Amino acid sequence: KYGHRRHMMWIGLFLTVALVGMFSVPASLTGLGAAVWVGAFYIFGNLLFASFQVPYLTTPSDLNVSYYQRTRVMTYRMVVLTVGLLGAGVAAPALVRSGERGDYTTMAMLLSIVMLISGAVAILGIKRLGAWMPESVEGTYHPGFKEGISVALRDRQFRMLVLSYLFTGTVTHLFMAGVPYYARYVFDNVGLTAAFMGAFLAPAILASPVWLRVSKRIGKQRGLLISQSMFIGGSLLLAAGPMLGLALTVLIVATLGVAFAGLQLFAFSMVPDVVRSASADGSKAASYTGVWTATEATGTAIGPYVYSAVLAIGGFAASAAGQDVVQTGSAMTALVIGFTVVPAVLMVVAMTFQRRYTLDATVRH
Numbered sequence: 001k002y003g004h005r006r007h008m009m010w011i012g013l014f015l016t017v018a019l020v021g022m023f024s025v026p027a028s029l030t031g032l033g034a035a036v037w038v039g040a041f042y043i044f045g046n047l048l049f050a051s052f053q054v055p056y057l058t059t060p061s062d063l064n065v066s067y068y069q070r071t072r073v074m075t076y077r078m079v080v081l082t083v084g085l086l087g088a089g090v091a092a093p094a095l096v097r098s099g100e101r102g103d104y105t106t107m108a109m110l111l112s113i114v115m116l117i118s119g120a121v122a123i124l125g126i127k128r129l130g131a132w133m134p135e136s137v138e139g140t141y142h143p144g145f146k147e148g149i150s151v152a153l154r155d156r157q158f159r160m161l162v163l164s165y166l167f168t169g170t171v172t173h174l175f176m177a178g179v180p181y182y183a184r185y186v187f188d189n190v191g192l193t194a195a196f197m198g199a200f201l202a203p204a205i206l207a208s209p210v211w212l213r214v215s216k217r218i219g220k221q222r223g224l225l226i227s228q229s230m231f232i233g234g235s236l237l238l239a240a241g242p243m244l245g246l247a248l249t250v251l252i253v254a255t256l257g258v259a260f261a262g263l264q265l266f267a268f269s270m271v272p273d274v275v276r277s278a279s280a281d282g283s284k285a286a287s288y289t290g291v292w293t294a295t296e297a298t299g300t301a302i303g304p305y306v307y308s309a310v311l312a313i314g315g316f317a318a319s320a321a322g323q324d325v326v327q328t329g330s331a332m333t334a335l336v337i338g339f340t341v342v343p344a345v346l347m348v349v350a351m352t353f354q355r356r357y358t359l360d361a362t363v364r365h
Helices: 005-012 015-022 031-062 067-095 101-127 145-154 156-186 192-218 220-244 246-278 285-313 329-339 341-354 359-363
Strands: none
Touching: 005 031, 005 101, 015 031, 015 101, 031 067, 031 101, 031 246, 031 285, 067 101, 067 192, 067 246, 145 156, 145 285, 156 192, 156 220, 156 246, 156 285, 156 329, 156 341, 192 220, 192 246, 220 246, 220 329, 220 341, 220 359, 246 285, 246 359, 285 329, 285 341, 329 341
8 A cells, every 4th residue: 555565575574584483493392382382483474474475466466568468477476386386395394304303493494595585586576577567656546454355355356266266275275285195095105295296286387388378379267267177177086096006196196287287377367357457557456465365375274174174074093103093994985085076076166156257258358
C-alpha cells in the first residue's frame, strides 16, 4: 500500500535467522520446551516468508507485459524454484545423515546462506525492472487489509482459481509427504525415497519450458486442465504398486513431475492475469497475492495432515528410529489409497473449480 515492497522483501530475508533458530534447539530443552522453541521460530519464519513472498509474487502483476510474457516470467521462476526444491531435497538429508543435533544446525546454516544469496539476487533483479513498471502510482487508491481480502474473494474468477489451487496444493504436498511411506512399505526400500523424489522434481525442471510453448498454443486454462488430468491418471496407476515394476513406477512418477510443473506454472501465471483484469494499474495486486500466499500455505499444511488421517483410519502403527513394525492389511491398504486414490479424488475437485474459471479465454486474445 505504501510502496515499500522491496523493503518488505529485505525484511523477509530474516527468514534465514528463523530457519537456523528452528534447528538449533538448546540441549537443555526437551519435550514441551523444545516444541515451544521450534513452534515459535516456525511461526516467525512463516511471517517472514509472507513478507518476502507476497511482494515477490506481486511483481508480475506490476509489469506492463503481455499475457504470454507473464507466463514466460513465471517459467523462469518455476525452474529456479524447482531447482531449489531438488537441491534442498538432496542436500538436507545428506547433511543430517548421522542424526546428530549439531548436523541439523549445520544444515540450516548452509541452506540459509543459499537462501540469503538467492533472495538478494531476486530483490536486486526486481529493482532493475523499472522500464516495464507503470510510470507512476501516485494518487492510486489501494484497499486496506480487510477490504483488500474482501475485494479479492468477491472476484469470481480469482475465487475459482484460488479454490482450485487450494486442492491442487493439498494434493502435491500430500504426494511428497507420502513418498517415503510408499518407498518403504510398498517397495520395501526406504532408499527409493530419494530416487522417487528425484524422478518427480528433475523432469519438472525440463518440462516448464515445454509447458510455456504449450500455453502459447492452447492457453493456460487448457494447459492447467491437462496437467491436472495427467496427475489424476498417474496417481491412480501407482495403486498397482510392485506389480508395475520399479522402472515403470519411476516413469509414472516422472510423468507426475511433468504434470507438477504445469500445475505450478499455469496456476501462478494466471494470478497476474486476474489482477490486471481487476485493476489495470495493479493497485489491488497485494490483496490478491496475499490471499494466494495464504492459500498456498494452507494447502502445504493440509496435504500431510490428510495423508496422516488416512493412515490413522487404516490403523497404521508408527515406529521409532531403528524399529520395524509389521503393518496390518488395513494399514497397508490405507497407505496405498491415501497415496493414490485420495490425491486423484482431490484433484478432480480442483478440476471442477478450475473449469469454472473463464477469464483465460478473454485475456488470451
